[in-house]
Amino acid sequence: MRALIQRVSKAELFIDNKLHSQTGKGLLVFLCVCRDDTEKDLDYVAKKVVNMRIFSDDNGKFNLSLKDVEGECMVVSQFTLAADTKKGNRPSYFYAQKPETAAKVYEQFIERLKNENIKTESGIFGSSMDIKLTNNGPVTIFLDSKENGIQ
Numbered sequence: 001m002r003a004l005i006q007r008v009s010k011a012e013l014f015i016d017n018k019l020h021s022q023t024g025k026g027l028l029v030f031l032c033v034c035r036d037d038t039e040k041d042l043d044y045v046a047k048k049v050v051n052m053r054i055f056s057d058d059n060g061k062f063n064l065s066l067k068d069v070e071g072e073c074m075v076v077s078q079f080t081l082a083a084d085t086k087k088g089n090r091p092s093y094f095y096a097q098k099p100e101t102a103a104k105v106y107e108q109f110i111e112r113l114k115n116e117n118i119k120t121e122s123g124i125f126g127s128s129m130d131i132k133l134t135n136n137g138p139v140t141i142f143l144d145s146k147e148n149g150i151q
Helices: 039-051 099-115
Strands: 002-015 018-023 026-032 062-064 072-077 119-122 130-144
Touching (some): 018 119, 026 039, 099 119
Parallel strands (some): 026 072, 072 119
Antiparallel strands (some): 002 018, 002 026
16 A cells, blocks of 8 residues: 655635635645555554654654644545556556455554544545645655565
C-alpha cells in the first residue's frame, strides 16, 4: 500500500465542479491499494497516518501526530501512485489493485481512521476529482508499506 501524505491547513475536494468534501488543519492522504496488499499493509499505513509525528510542538519540533493535534483527514484514492516508469514514457499500472477490491480496501482504510476518532472526509472512489489544498510547511511524506518491512 502506498500513500502520499501532505500536511494541510485546509483541503477541498470537488466532483463535477461541486464541493464534495472539505477539511481543516490535518492531512490529505492520497492512497493507492496495490495488488499484493494484505490486512497488515492496511493496518500499518492507517496507524502511520494517525500516529506519525509530523506536526510541530511549541518548540517547532515535529513531535505531534494527527491524533495529538486533533487534526482532520481527507483520503483520496490514487491508483497512479502504483506507476511503474521503468520502461518507455507511458507508465504501467499493473501493480495497482483491481478497482473492485481496491474500493473495498479504500473504505476499510477510511473506517480505520474514523475508529481512531479522526474526523475523516473522502472523495468517491474512481471519480474524477479536483482538489484544492493549502500545503502547510510544506510537509509531504511518501509511505510504502512494502519498503517499511511489511511482507
